[in-house]
Amino acid sequence: MIKLYDExxxxxxxxxxxxxxxxxxxxxxxxxxxxxxxxxxxxPVYSIPKIFFGSMPRDGGNLIIEADEYEDFIRRxxxxxxxxxxxxxxxxxxxxxxxxxxxxxxxxxxxxxKMKLVxxxxxxxxxxxxxxKAPSTRNFAKTPWLFCQIAQPxxxxxxxxxxxxxxxxxxxxxxxxxxxxVSNLAFSIPNAKWWHFGVLTSxxxxxxxxxxxxxxxxxxxxxxxxxxxxxxxxxxxxxxxRTAGEILLARRKFPEASFADLYDPLTMPKELRxxxxxxxxxxxxxxxxxxxxxxxxxxxTLLRLYETLSELKKLFDDMDAEE
Numbered sequence: 238m239i240k241l242y243d244e245x246x247x248x249x250x251x252x253x254x255x256x257x258x259x260x261x262x263x264x265x266x267x268x269x270x271x272x273x274x275x276x277x278x279x280x281p282v283y284s285i286p287k288i289f290f291g292s293m294p295r296d297g298g299n300l301i302i303e304a305d306e307y308e309d310f311i312r313r314x315x316x317x318x319x320x321x322x323x324x325x326x327x328x329x330x331x332x333x334x335x336x337x338x339x340x341x342x343x344x345x346x347x348x349x350x351k352m353k354l355v356x357x358x359x360x361x362x363x364x365x366x367x368x369x370k371a372p373s374t375r376n377f378a379k380t381p382w383l384f385c386q387i388a389q390p391x392x393x394x395x396x397x398x399x400x401x402x403x404x405x406x407x408x409x410x411x412x413x414x415x416x417x418x419v420s421n422l423a424f425s426i427p428n429a430k431w432w433h434f435g436v437l438t439s440x441x442x443x444x445x446x447x448x449x450x451x452x453x454x455x456x457x458x459x460x461x462x463x464x465x466x467x468x469x470x471x472x473x474x475x476x477x478x479r480t481a482g483e484i485l486l487a488r489r490k491f492p493e494a495s496f497a498d499l500y501d502p503l504t505m506p507k508e509l510r511x512x513x514x515x516x517x518x519x520x521x522x523x524x525x526x527x528x529x530x531x532x533x534x535x536x537x538t539l540l541r542l543y544e545t546l547s548e549l550k551k552l553f554d555d556m557d558a559e560e
Contacts, residue, residue, distance in 0.1 A: 238252065238253065239272045239525065241266070266472040288466070289427070291418075292419065314355060317352050322416060323335070323336070324337050324338035325419055327401065327423050331496045339358065341383065394412070395429035395433065396412075406443065406502060406513075407443055407500060424459065431477075431478045432478050435520065438481070439517050439520035442520075445468050488509060
């Protein structure tokens with residue numbers, strides 16, 4: 238049994254955990270103590286931000302500037318520097334590999350025409366798209382200076398790799414600044430907070446991910462639709478914010494290390510391992526899960542929560558349709 242307080246703490250009702258999660262969909266709750274929650278009518282601290290695919294260039298590589306050509310390109314076309322942005326997909330993010338792209342969204346046509354090397358690349362993009370068999374790609378030849386699909390966050394965001402090694406206990410995810418362009422080989426979660434980071438990087442979410450994700454060979458293939466949107470989140474629990482911060486602090490102790498280094502099971506620093514284990518415990522507490530649960534028991538419990546929330550969502554959708 239758990240206690241559900243009203244927002245003024247003037248009283249509470251006791252409920253079974255399964256019933257509590259039924260109520261968790263339309264009204265958000267925040268955890269205040271072991272087995273005790275308060276209705277959170279304002280809800281912004283708990284609300285889950287949307288996840289997006291990164292931007293897709295479909296450019297034949299002409300808008301991309303590789304690390305080994307960056308300096309020469311800037312030397313030959315110095316005016317282009319203001320239009321070049323860091324460009325990150327799963328591989329670049331995990332392995333800490335520099336890569337760049339021409340991001341010409343706000344570039345005035347008179348400036349574009351003056352940059353000979355950039356202009357030539359834009360022409361090459363147009364030719365590439367016109368040669369495509371896909372009508373949609375040929376249509377994008379009308380705007381060859383732009384990525385075909387633009388989904389760049391305007392704020393800092395949490396990056397989730399689209400593909401990650403099955404050897405890792407945790408998918409490496411992290412915060413990125415809005416200046417860094419995320420490619421379509423990764424996901425962005427704008428406006429994510431430490432709370433969201435802590436839950437997503439926990440063993441609970443990793444269990445859900447392993448159960449629901451796709452596979453590329455043996456590697457994990459993350460899905461925004463199934464893995465992220467289908468995940469049954471716990472009530473807000475401030476302790477997770479603290480443990481999430483400890484993970485970020487532990488990472489900063491190794492500024493030269495890539496996520497491939499930090500999350501290799503053989504080389505993961507003990508400070509980072511301890512921070513993750515503390516975060517795992519905090520997220521388990523948020524759900525009121527026993528720390529002794531096996532992975533199979535956790536899978537079964539998460540599926541039950543998912544089914545309960547799905548049934549309630551359908552009920553509320555039906556009610557909205559009738560109004």
